[in-house]
Amino acid sequence: xxxxxxxxxxxxxxxxxxxxxxxxxxxxxxxxxxxxxxxxxxxxxxxxxxxxxxxxxxxxxxxxxxxxxxxxxxxxxxxxxxxxxxxxxxxxxxxxxxxxxxxxxxxxxxxxxxxxxxxxxxxxxxxxxxxxxxxxxxxxxxxxxxxxxxxxxxxxxxxxxxxxxxxxxxxxxxxxxxxxxxxxxxxxxxxxxxxxxxxxxxxxxxxxxxxxxxxxxxxxxxxxxxxxxxxxxxxxxxxxxxxxxxxxxxxxxxxxxxxxxxxxxxxxxxxxxxxxxxxxxxxxxxxxxxx
Amino acid sequence: xxxxxxxxxxxxxxxxxxxxxxxxxxxxxxxxxxxxxxxxxxxxxxxxxxxxxxxxxxxxxxxxxxxxxxxxxxxxxxxxxxxxxxxxxxxxxxxxxxxxxxxxxxxxxxxxxxxxxxxxxxxxxxxxxxxxxxxxxxxxxxxxxxxxxxxxxxxxxxxxxxxxxxxxxxxxxxxxxxxxxxxxxxxxxxxxxxxxxxxxxxxxxxxxxxxxxxxxxxxxxxxxxxxxxxxxxxxxxxxxxxxxxxxxxxxxxxxxxxxxxxxxxxxxxxxxxxxxxxxxxxxxxxxxxxxxxxxxxxxxxxxxxxxxxxxxxxxxxxxxxxxxxxxxxxxxxxxxxxxxxxxxxxxxxxxxxxxxxxxxxxxxxxxxxxxxxxxxxxxxxxxxxxxxxxxxxxxxxxxxxxxxxxxxxxxxxxxxxxxxxxxxxxxxxxxxxxxxxxxxxxxxxxxxxxxxxxxxxxxxxxxxxxxxxxxxxxxxxxxxxxxxxxxxxxxxxxxxxxxxxxxxxxxxxxxxxxxxxxxxxxxxxxxxxxxxxxxxxxxxxxxxxxxxxxxxxxxxxxxxxxxxxxxxxxxxxxxxxxxxxxxxxxxxxxxxxxxxxx
Numbered sequence: 042x043x044x045x046x047x048x049x050x051x052x053x054x055x056x057x058x059x060x061x062x063x064x065x066x067x068x069x070x071x072x073x074x075x076x077x078x079x080x081x082x083x084x085x086x087x088x089x090x091x092x093x094x095x096x097x098x099x100x101x102x103x104x105x106x107x108x109x110x111x112x113x114x115x116x117x118x119x120x121x122x123x124x125x126x127x128x129x130x131x132x133x134x135x136x137x138x139x140x141x142x143x144x145x146x147x148x149x150x151x152x153x154x155x156x157x158x159x160x161x162x163x164x165x166x167x168x169x170x171x172x173x174x175x176x177x178x179x180x181x182x183x184x185x186x187x188x189x190x191x192x193x194x195x196x197x198x199x200x201x202x203x204x205x206x207x208x209x210x211x212x213x214x215x216x217x218x219x220x221x222x223x224x225x226x227x228x229x230x231x232x233x234x235x236x237x238x239x240x241x242x243x244x245x246x247x248x249x250x251x252x253x254x255x256x257x258x259x260x261x262x263x264x265x266x267x268x269x270x271x272x273x274x275x276x277x278x279x280x281x282x283x284x285x286x287x288x289x290x291x292x293x294x295x296x297x298x299x300x301x302x303x304x305x306x307x308x309x310x311x312x313x314x315x316x317x318x319x320x321x322x323x324x325x326x327x328x329x330x331x332x
Numbered sequence: 333x334x335x336x337x338x339x340x341x342x343x344x345x346x347x348x349x350x351x352x353x354x355x356x357x358x359x360x361x362x363x364x365x366x367x368x369x370x371x372x373x374x375x376x377x378x379x380x381x382x383x384x385x386x387x388x389x390x391x392x393x394x395x396x397x398x399x400x401x402x403x404x405x406x407x408x409x410x411x412x413x414x415x416x417x418x419x420x421x422x423x424x425x426x427x428x429x430x431x432x433x434x435x436x437x438x439x440x441x442x443x444x445x446x447x448x449x450x451x452x453x454x455x456x457x458x459x460x461x462x463x464x465x466x467x468x469x470x471x472x473x474x475x476x477x478x479x480x481x482x483x484x485x486x487x488x489x490x491x492x493x494x495x496x497x498x499x500x501x502x503x504x505x506x507x508x509x510x511x512x513x514x515x516x517x518x519x520x521x522x523x524x525x526x527x528x529x530x531x532x533x534x535x536x537x538x539x540x541x542x543x544x545x546x547x548x549x550x551x552x553x554x555x556x557x558x559x560x561x562x563x564x565x566x567x568x569x570x571x572x573x574x575x576x577x578x579x580x581x582x583x584x585x586x587x588x589x590x591x592x593x594x595x596x597x598x599x600x601x602x603x604x605x606x607x608x609x610x611x612x613x614x615x616x617x618x619x620x621x622x623x624x625x626x627x628x629x630x631x632x633x634x635x636x637x638x639x640x641x642x643x644x645x646x647x648x649x650x651x652x653x654x655x656x657x658x659x660x661x662x663x664x665x666x667x668x669x670x671x672x673x674x675x676x677x678x679x680x681x682x683x684x685x686x687x688x689x690x691x692x693x694x695x696x697x698x699x700x701x702x703x704x705x706x707x708x709x710x711x712x713x714x715x716x717x718x719x720x721x722x723x724x725x726x727x728x729x730x731x732x733x734x735x736x737x738x739x740x741x742x743x744x745x746x747x748x749x750x751x752x753x754x755x756x757x758x759x760x761x762x763x764x765x766x767x768x769x770x771x772x773x774x775x776x777x778x779x780x781x782x783x784x785x786x787x788x789x790x791x792x793x794x795x796x797x798x799x800x801x802x803x804x805x806x807x808x809x810x811x812x813x814x815x816x817x818x819x820x821x822x823x824x825x826x827x828x829x830x831x832x833x834x835x836x837x838x839x840x841x842x843x844x845x846x847x848x849x850x851x852x853x854x855x856x857x858x859x860x861x862x863x864x865x866x867x868x869x870x871x872x873x874x875x876x877x878x879x880x881x882x883x884x885x886x887x888x889x890x891x892x893x894x895x896x897x898x899x900x901x902x903x904x905x906x907x908x909x910x911x912x913x914x915x916x917x918x919x920x921x922x923x924x925x926x927x928x929x930x
Contacts, residue, residue: 130370131370131371132370133370134369134370135370139370223370223371225370225371225373225374226373227373251370253369253370254370254374257369259367261365262364262365263364263365263366263367264364264365264366264367265367265368265369265372265375266366266367266368266369266372267369267371267372267373268368268369268370268371269370269371270372272372273366274372274375274376274379275364276375276379282378282382285378285381285382286374286375286378289374289377289378289381290374293374
């Protein structure tokens with residue numbers, strides 16, 4: 042079954058319409074304001090406040106109204122959106138796999154971004170940057186995004202810090218960084234995100250988990266082998282151990298959420314059997330994606 | 333402590349092997365199932381947190397091994413079936429002796445017999461027995477004496493097979509010291525009871541009138557006229573009206589009523605001249621009689637018939653006279669030349685002659701003859717004397733041969749024959765021989781000397797000898813009187829049939845046949861065409877005086893039971909189950925395995 046079929050496309054179109062309807066009135070002014078700048082195309086007026094560039098004062102209006110009115114112009118710059126998709130070995134687990142789910146979310150959000158004429162960057166990473174799609178703009182480029190995501194080859198250990206550091210140290214404009222991962226990083230989930238914060242990106246985090254991780258069905262004497270590091274551990278799984286694991290998993294999520302709240306990062310956690318379109322709508326409701 | 337199922341060495345070896353195997357398996361462990369998970373990051377943290385309690389975890393694992401070893405050892409010891417005196421008491425041994433004398437058949441006030449009460453009491457004792465108790469069940473008649481066993485069911489089966497019989501009572505020997513002996517009896521006909529025996533009495537006073545004597549006999553003056561002697565005794569405390577009935581095989585019947593004072597007997601003669609031959613039954617009836625076994629007695633009335641006897645002789649006055657004087661003999665005399673075998677003849681007497689072929693009826697041969705069916709003479713001996721004779725043989729009963737003179741006798745080889753009288757010691761010269769008891773043909777008696785060469789016919793023993801011979805040849809006789817129980821008859825290898833005509837198992841014992849006669853009645857012993865009736869009656873006053881008891885029961889006889897009622901293996905297995913559950917909660921249920929990174 043193809044990852045991005047017609048049904049998926051229909052859902053994307055639906056999400057695109059929904060996004061416009063939901064966010065148009067609420068965020069329009071702010072979005073425009075962010076785009077007001079040094080362009081040549083007149084956009085709007087607003088009252089002058091101290092600190093404004095008085096070169097943009099409309100003196101004719103002053104003469105007619107005896108008020109200082111500032112002329113606003115369209116900003117020609119678009120918003121770069123960076124989609125970081127974790128393709129480490131751990132993302133291949135789950136039903137459907139966490140990677141497939143991440144790719145669908147990335148594709149959906151990318152489509153919304155492209156539809157809003159934002160510049161979309163899609164990057165896959167594990168222990169380093171594994172592949173990178175050149176910036177795309179416009180809805181028509183979504184198929185290129187699909188092909189890129191479909192061609193992703195999973196594998197390797199997770200090292201987000203190294204990957205993001207490599208990516209961000211190249212000359213990049215600040216933008217919205219959407220990180221889609223399970224964040225099972227041996228070095229800690231915050232290490233990679235700290236890098237993005239350091240480069241002052243607006244960050245949105247989507248933690249993808251599977252049911253097997255949330256509530257594992259294990260029993261008895263086992264050797265657990267880490268899919269990324271191949272480290273093994275002998276363990277006797279008892280109900281007590283399972284309870285301790287579930288508590289640890291919940292603690293991990295709480296720590297992650299607290300971290301995101303502390304630095305005002307967008308955060309969503311999902312499981313792979315949750316409808317991805319619902320998740321995308323949740324992303325919209327968080328108000329960080331479309332500005 | 334000792335082990336019942338295994339030896340101590342076997343138990344020790346099994347215990348060592350089991351403990352070793354459990355510990356080895358613990359260290360070897362089962363191979364863990366390998367499972368690849370996306371990330372061990374969180375599992376690592378879980379184990380790190382749990383390993384903070386590593387000391388307790390290790391202790392719990394050691395406890396788990398110890399529990400597993402303990403469970404294994406408990407099961408091994410359970411299999412070995414230990415006997416631990418401190419837990420279940422030393423194997424207390426109890427001998428239960430049941431009185432099987434016939435008075436135990438007396439019915440009690442509740443309608444059940446003393447015997448039924450006794451067996452119930454014995455079974456109740458068996459049921460109260462604990463694990464450490466071993467039982468031995470025996471009776472006073474010597475028929476049952478099982479070895480000590482802890483199998484109460486086997487002891488119960490033995491009790492079920494017991495029954496009261498009339499036999500010499502004897503108390504079973506108590507070999508082992510410390511054995512608790514319990515006697516259950518009515519105390520009527522007890523053997524000597526050792527000291528220390530605890531008693532359970534099933535005695536209850538009861539009324540009983542029983543036949544204490546019943547005999548058919550003939551008057552010496554009229555051998556063919558028979559009468560019955562009957563004696564009935566009232567063993568109760570009150571006078572009893574008793575109805576007496578004597579009946580035979582035919583319609584003849586004699587009835588009489590008698591009122592018998594307490595402790596007194598009624599006896600009388602009953603003329604049986606009108607009775608046809610066969611079994612005679614005497615029965616008494618009185619209200620409220622507690623013992624039925626002594627209300628009936630049996631005897632046998634010989635068939636009123638003379639034996640047709642053919643004397644083959646050239647002429648022998650003494651012999652003819654002796655035979656003609658015998659009341660039971662219907663004599664015919666022929667010359668040897670005119671001898672022809674006659675199927676109507678009951679017995680033959682050959683004097684100085686023997687046919688070439690053995691006749692189909694018993695025969696007395698006087699004088700050794702050279703014919704194929706007899707031993708031929710091998711020579712002659714002069715003036716032999718009767719030095720030995722077998723007095724217990726029916727033919728030689730009541731004979732005295734000391735003064736008999738013989739001028740000449742033939743020598744024969746007596747191999748396979750029964751020598752009834754002989755001369756000298758070594759070598760013996762047989763003078764009177766009988767056919768082998770194992771021979772299949774008709775019986776015969778041979779005198780190795782002629783009557784003309786001896787003064788035997790002039791002795792008073794001669795007619796007795798002739799009568800004995802003809803009786804032994806199969807003349808119908810009175811029944812042998814016997815009492816219920818083990819019965820002996822002086823006939824070797826006899827086939828015994830009971831009152832119902834069915835064969836009774838019997839055993840040959842020296843020169844007699846022994847069988848078990850549990851019920852009163854007429855038994856028949858048959859051998860070689862000869863038939864002997866045995867009247868088995870319960871007429872012994874020792875058994876019938878059912879109120880004779882002066883016995884007192886021991887107060888509340890109960891077995892000394894240990895605190896633990898079951899065998900130790902039961903508790904060992906129970907403890908093993910408890911430990912198994914404990915092990916489950918300490919290991920499988922709540923404990924994680926030791927983790928490590930490869």
